[in-house]
Structure formats: C-alpha cells, structure tokens
Amino acid sequence: MLTPIRPVLAMLAVFGCLLTIPGAARAAQSYDACQGRFIDSLPVTISSQGVWCLRKDVSTGIAVGAAILIATNNVTIDCNDFKIGGLSAGLNTFAVGIRAQDRLNATVRNCNIRGFHSGVWIEGSQALSAGHVIENSRFSSNTHYGIFLVGDDSVIEHNKVLDTGGSTSDPGGAVGINAVYNVDVLDNLISNLAPVPNGGGNAGSYGIQTMYGAGSVAGNRVRGLSSVGTGSVAGIFVYNTGGQRTSVHDNDLVGFGPGSGVDCFSAMALVHGNTIGGFASPVSTCSDGGNHLGL
Template identity: 45%
Template sequence: MLRLFLTYLLLSLALHAVPASAETTNCTTIGSLPITITTQGVYCLTGNLSTSISAGAAITINTNNVTIDCNEWKIGGLAAGAGTGATGIYANARNNITIRNCGIRGFRRGVWFPGSAGGYHLIENNRFDNNTNFGIQTRGDGTTIRGNRVYDTGGTTIVNYAYGIDAWDNADIIDNAVSGVVATAGQNGGAFGIVSSSNEGGEVSRNRVSGLVEDGSGTKRGIWANGGRPVIRYNALIGNIAPDANDYGIVCNSSAGVARENIIIGYGAPATTIGGCTSVSNTINL
C-alpha cells in the first residue's frame, strides 16, 4: 500500500510540475550595448545589459529575418533620465523581426519599428517598464504583438502624452497586460493603453488595460481603433472609480471597427464608454 501511495505521489508531482523555459543557446551573443545588427540570424543575451545613451538605439537592426531572445535578461536605459530620446530595440522598414523574452526599460520607446514598408514582426513575452513615451511602437502589416507586460510608461519631458502599445497597419494585438500609462504632468497630455491605427484585418483581443492617468484637460483611452476595421473583443478595461466623461474605454474612428464582448469599468458616461464602434454584447459597469 505504501509503495502504491508513493508511486501515485510521484506521478502526481510529475504531472503538475511546471517545465522551465528553454533558454536559447544556439545564437550569437550580444555582449554590450549599443550594437548594430547587420547579419540575419538569432541573437541572445546571457546577462543584463545597460547603456546611458540618450539618442539612437541600444540595439539597431539593419537587416531582415532577425530574432532577439533575451532569455529573460534586461536591456536597460534608465541612466539617461526622463529626457531620453533613445530606443531599446529599433528596426526601420525591416521584415520578419522577432523580439522575445526581453526586459526593456528606461528608454523613450522600448521597441520602435517605423516604416510601413516593413512588417511581419513578432513581439512576444516581453516585459516593458519605465519607458518614458511608448512601450511598443510598430508599423507594417502582419505584425503580432502578444503576451507582453507593459508597465509604468510615461514621464517624458519631450512630449505630453504616453502610449502603452501603438501599432499601425494590419496587426494582431493579443493577450497583453498594459498598466500604469501616465501622461507628463502639467502639460494636459493624454494616456493611451492600446492604439491600433489603419488596421484593416487585425484583431485586438484578450488584453487587460488599467491604470491610465491623463493630465489636466487631456483624455485617456483604453483601446483606440484609429481608422480601419479591427475586431476588438474579450478585453478588460479598468478605469477610474470616479469616471471622467471625456474618457473612453474603447473608441473607434470608424463604425467599421467592431467592439464585442469586452468588459469596461470606470470609463466615462454611458454614452462615451464605447465611441464610434459597432458595439455588440459588451459588459459596461460604471
């Protein structure tokens, strides 16, 4: 009987064990910052890295088909302060860039992929915190932004607004947590959780947005579909205990955007909790 019990116990522990995340080792190691990548391939970190640059980028990608796996290590730029113009990881008009398992903190933009000629990027399972203007900012069709944690964004002295995730063109923004987007104090700036612009075929789903703080006459928007016709569904948007009638949980610049089965708490008056979208079966609790 004891042997049977021990066998059952060991089997139970094995079934419920959480496997450790696999570390990327077949890669080119990034050993210092700043760095410019010009050769396609897989790159990784084997320890925390930081830089005090206030312009340019900690990592610049000047080619297509690049994967950066930080293996849960950090890329830091806090030393440059609130006036930094630097970016954590930058790629202009490139294709097929993957960023995963990174901690990116202290830059004006954590990830910045401008240039709509590029696209098909994957940004997944990263932590962005204490970036001063944007956690993630991308352009280009076919981009997927999923499973990221974007915390404590804002405070730049360059402009008066802050964005957690800002994605242009056809992108899927899925399963992200955005919290603590705060506009610069004293400048009437806005705070935006997730912005999806010119998105004609993408989805904004299963995200959680909370802790947005506008300044003065500025506004906050949990999810903003800025043109296009994305599907916005299954998101949780948590606003203030005392809502401001100028704020929106979800807003679309076109009724072609569809907001369906979202939970929205503490955003504006009933007429402005969802604005502009075709709204279906959403749960609104002021």
C-alpha cells in the same frame, strides 16, 4: 533501508534545492538557436540575419539612438528573460531599446526592456515594414511608448507593458502599445500610464492605439490610465480610416472616470464582448456589438 517511495521523495527534495540556487534554472537553458550570435554589450548594430541572444543583463546610458539597432531583415532578438536597461539616461532620454526601420520579419521575444523613451520602435513604409512579432516580453519604466510598431501582418502578443510615461524630452501622452497597419494585438497587459503635460498643460493616455489597419485587438487587459487637465483617455483607441475594419473583442478595460473604454474614429470598428468599467463613456463612435459594462 528506504521504502520504494522514499527514493522518489529524496530525488524531489534534491531537485527542490536546486531550484533555489541562483542561476540553476538558467544553466539548463539552451542557446543552440543562437549559433554563437550573442549581444554582450550595448549599443550594438545587428547586420546579419539569424537569432541573436542575450546571456546576461546589458545596459547603456545613451540618451539618443538605439541600444540595439536591427539593420537587416529576418532578425530575432531573444533576450532569454535578461534585461536591456537604459534607466541611467533618465526621464530626458530619446533612446530606444530595440529599433528597426524599413525591415521585414523582425522578432523580439523574452525581453525585459526598461528605461528608454520607447521599449521597441519598429517603423517604415507599408511595403518595407512587415511580418514582425513582439512577444512574451516585459516593458517597464519607459517614458513615452512601451511598444511602437508599424508593419503589416505583424503580431504583438503576451507582453506586459508597465509604468509607462514621465518623459521630459517628449512630454505629452503616454501610450502602452501603438500599432499601425494590419497588426494583431493579443493577450497583453498594460498597466499604469503617467503622461506629462506639454506646453498646453494637458496630457492623456492610451492603453492600446491602433491606426490605419484591420487587425484584431483581443484578450488584452488595460488599467491604471491617467491624464492631466483635459487630456484624452482611452483603454483602446482605434483610428481606422479608408474603410478599414477593426475587431475589438474580449478585452478587460478598467478606467478611473474620464475618457472611453474603447474610442473609435469611425463606426467601421466592431466592438463586442469586452468588459468595460470606470469610464465616462464605455464605447464611443464604434459599432457596439454588445459588451459587459460595469460601474
């Protein structure tokens, strides 16, 4: 006869076994928000609004264009932790994992995007590209950019951008995250950037690059930057002009010798509360509001 505690232990044992069965966790996942909108093959163009979902890994060998092209406003791509793969195109690829141009309110979440020139490429004029969210996704083995986003009032948060660089079709610097206009870049991990020299023999890397905006860059971890020749290196590079004020705070930046932890185009960027180590110049040009500087 089981004592009162033993049924509980027995249930836990059965539950533990279920967790070890491949696909058991996915079987419990709900696709209710998808409402029958699934992406089962690539490339594809999304022309109707709503939440579009992956329910399996998908891949494509295209070397130009987009695996997923968002062609309307108010679209969410939810990969449910499945993969969008483009590795078969090789280092010479110009293809993009997910692309949108002159669109509003595009969201990319829970994706694993790898093997493209750029994992996500969203762009457009300041009036026509805004309100985007890229979150909780993993970008790995993309050859030039992990994330390239142009759009006011957008957020890039809780992503991992790993092993970026190596492009032979577009040699030069490797960039983990590039954000243009008023974009908040929050709580991302950027690791291992490997630029390829262009005709001049030099190439650098930027963990996070922000341009023409007044967003906040906070809580990110950047490490594993590299350069070729005299290529520029920065954990965070802020190209703020025209009186734009950017706040860079509470980031953890680890360098390997050359370059700057945070490099700013002007002193309009306030840099404070960051932990910075291993760079020749911890903070360059920015307004230094106090940082924790390591070796």
